[in-house]
Amino acid sequence: MTTRRSRYLPALPALAVLLVLSGLQPARAGVFDDDEARRQVRDLSAQTNERLDTLTKGQFDLVNQIQSLREENARLRGQVETLTFELESAKKRQQDFYIDLDGRLRKLETQPAAADGGEGKPADEAKPAEPVKKVVDPAAESRDYEAALNFFKANRIKEAAAAFESFGRNYPDSTLAPNAQYWLGNAYYTLRDCKKSIDAYRVVVAKWPQHAKASDSLIGVATCQHDIGDAKGAKATYESILAKYPGSSAAATAKQRIKK
Numbered sequence: 270m271t272t273r274r275s276r277y278l279p280a281l282p283a284l285a286v287l288l289v290l291s292g293l294q295p296a297r298a299g300v301f302d303d304d305e306a307r308r309q310v311r312d313l314s315a316q317t318n319e320r321l322d323t324l325t326k327g328q329f330d331l332v333n334q335i336q337s338l339r340e341e342n343a344r345l346r347g348q349v350e351t352l353t354f355e356l357e358s359a360k361k362r363q364q365d366f367y368i369d370l371d372g373r374l375r376k377l378e379t380q381p382a383a384a385d386g387g388e389g390k391p392a393d394e395a396k397p398a399e400p401v402k403k404v405v406d407p408a409a410e411s412r413d414y415e416a417a418l419n420f421f422k423a424n425r426i427k428e429a430a431a432a433f434e435s436f437g438r439n440y441p442d443s444t445l446a447p448n449a450q451y452w453l454g455n456a457y458y459t460l461r462d463c464k465k466s467i468d469a470y471r472v473v474v475a476k477w478p479q480h481a482k483a484s485d486s487l488i489g490v491a492t493c494q495h496d497i498g499d500a501k502g503a504k505a506t507y508e509s510i511l512a513k514y515p516g517s518s519a520a521a522t523a524k525q526r527i528k529k
Contacts, residue, residue, distance in 0.1 A: 371418070371448055414445050421456060430456035447473055451482040454489050463493040484510055484519035491526070 417432030433453035440446060454469035470486035470493075477483055491506035507523035514520050 371452070410440050410443055410445065413439065414443075414449060417449065417452065421452060426456050426459045430460065447477040447480040447482045450476075451486055451489075454486060458489060458493060463497050467493045478513075484514035484517040487514075488519045488522055491523070 413432070413436050417429055417436055420426075420429035420432055430453060433449045433456060436443075436449040437446060437453065440449075443449075450469060450473045454466045454473070457463075457466035457469055467490050470489040473480065473486040474483045474490075487506055487510045491503040491510075494500075494503035494506060504527065507527050510517070510519050510523040
């Protein structure tokens with residue numbers, strides 16, 4: 270009996286070790302599973318934070334871009350307002366310049382007429398009788414012309430156009446008729462009615478080809494043609510100015526515009 274018990278005694282420690290090891294395996298596996306889960310949670314948290322950082326940075330960049338666009342838009346709006354003001358001021362100065370120039374030309378045109386009127390001529394040198402013309406009140410003529418010009422100067426363009434048309438009908442033989450017709454073309458151009466503007470300018474060229482306003486009227490015709498997209502017609506008009514009025518200021522303008 271004792272011999273049999275002693276035979277099994279060496280096996281007991283080994284069995285105990287096996288039992289202990291078998292009990293430790295699940296516990297150790299559980300520890301490893303928790304560590305892996307925590308690692309995955311940390312990795313997921315890090316990825317999430319990284320994505321949040323990326324999204325946040327993208328939002329900040331977008332906000333900065335929007336702000337930059339707003340500032341740029343405000344700057345451009347300011348430039349447009351400034352350019353609009355400068356353009357209106359330039360148009361006003363141009364109108365004043367034309368009106369002043371027109372007044373100076375009228376003074377020069379009326380001086381020879383006044384000088385001739387003061388000199389008497391012998392009866393045998395008198396010119397043949399001419400058809401009786403409508404008696405015109407010079408004061409009314411000058412007053413109507415000035416009224417039309419004042420409409421234009423005040424930027425009351427529709428009233429100016431009507432007044433210049435009326436002047437042309439009432440005073441067809443006036444020395445101011447070419448000027449009035451020219452200003453009628455300017456008025457229609459300001460109203461963006463290029464067809465009527467061209468027609469008005471061409472009347473000046475047809476009826477008073479030697480008048481100072483004839484070459485200026487052709488410049489007006491070419492400008493209208495350019496605005497309506499008739500580049501070929503505008504070039505032909507500029508060439509006509511160079512041919513008919515080579516020494517005029519209009520010719521200098523025509524040369525510059527042909528080069529463009």
